[in-house]
Amino acid sequence: MRVATYNIEWFANLFDRKDKLIVDDSWSGRHDVTKAQQVEAIAKVLTAIDADAVLVVEAPNTGKTQNTVRALQRFAEVFELRTSNAVMGFANDTHQELALLYDPYILKPRHDPKEGDRSAPRFDQVFNIDLDIDATEDQVQFSKPPMELAVEINSGQHLRLIGAHLKSKAPHGAESRDEAIRISIANRRKQLAQAIWLSRRIKAHLAADEQVILLGDLNDGPGLDEFEHLFGRSSVEILLQTGLFDPHAVAATGADMGQHPSTARFAQPDEGQFLEALLDYIMISDGLRDRRPNWRIWHPFHDPICQSTPDLQQALLTASDHFPVTLDIEL
Incomplete structure (x- = not known):
């Protein structure tokens, strides 16, 4: 079985208010890319x-008037994708939803957010945690609540799949250096709180003898910014400490930070170059590590097959600023 995570930048811009696909020469949200091209x-x-x-x-x-599942299923129908069905969790207000496209002949997923307790509530609720050690609890909420799915594979295997998009640490809206520093620290603090919340939910599933796959854009990784030392660890490290495993994440925690894999490529116009980052992960619980898992980042310049296939290489660069990550595993 192959599972993938793919952050598709400005995907929402490609549909009208009734979820009809817009295929024309108007500009998409991507720089210098039309909707038809994307x-x-x-x-x-x-x-x-x-x-x-x-x-x-x-x-x-x-x-x-819009519906994520309807839009994705229409997209799949137009291009005859075998991932013809879609499921999602809690909707949000950001126009950036989390959803799963899937092959209904291979698996049956359903949104199944188990009720939690105060220490690990459901992702559409409020998480109370002292973020700054001032003896006062802060209230944390997800702008994009993670999606918890109960999945049945056609082989009879059952597992828990959690899709996540953690808060970005970027200081959007800052008008000065001091404000950028303040916002960056506040954003990292909230992101770490989200990772702790997520880790507690994962631990509860593992304690119930469920196998877990966590996948998505965690907007973080060891050594990605200068504020990490203030908090001692990254969101990715918090999640790995639950017992989950992803070889790219593990490599990043121990290798030269200039050498780790990357799943995203962002233009830096002022500097005339690109910033690469490892942001997208597929983490698996210990009970799945004997199922011959094999990870792959479909990077247009680092993956040999993508690099030697011009049409695919260009499609990856045109479609999004993130690249897919896949996991092949015997389920």
Whole structure:
């Protein structure tokens, strides 16, 4: 079975208010890319990775007239993808939903957010934690609540799949250096709180003898910014400490930070170059590590097959600023 996570930048912009796909020469949210170009590129990438289930990060919007599942299923129908069905968790207000495209002949997922307690509430609720050691609890909420799915594989295997998109640490809206520092620290503090909340939910599933796959855009990794030393560890390290495993995350925690894998590539116009970062992960619980897992980052320049396949390489660069990560595993 192949599972994937793919953050598709500005995917929501490719649908109208009634979830009809917009395929024309108007500009997409991507720089210098039309909607038609991005639509075709996304379809090429999803066809190439040929996954049984794809977590779509920044999926189309659910709102007054829009519906994420309907939009994704229409996209799959237009391009005859075998991942013809979709499921999502809690809708949010950001126009960036979390949803799973899947092959209904291979697996049956359903949204199944178990009730928790005060120390690990459901992801649509409020998490209380003292973030700054002032003896006063802060209230933390997810702008994009993680999606908890109960999954049955056609082989009879059952597992828990959790899709996540943790808060970005970028200081959006800052108008001065001091404000940027303040916002960056506040954002990292909230992101770490989200990781702790997520880790407690994962521990509860593991304690119930459930196998877990956590996947998505964690917007973090060891050594990614200068504020990490203030808090001692990254969100990724917090999640690995639950007993989950991802070889790219493990490599990043112990290797030269200039050498670790990357799953995203962001233009830096002022500097005339690109920033690469490891942000997207597929972590598995210990009970799945004997199922011959094999991870792959579909990076247009680092993956040999992608690099030697011009059409796929260009599609990856056109579709999004993130690249898919896949996990092949015997389930």
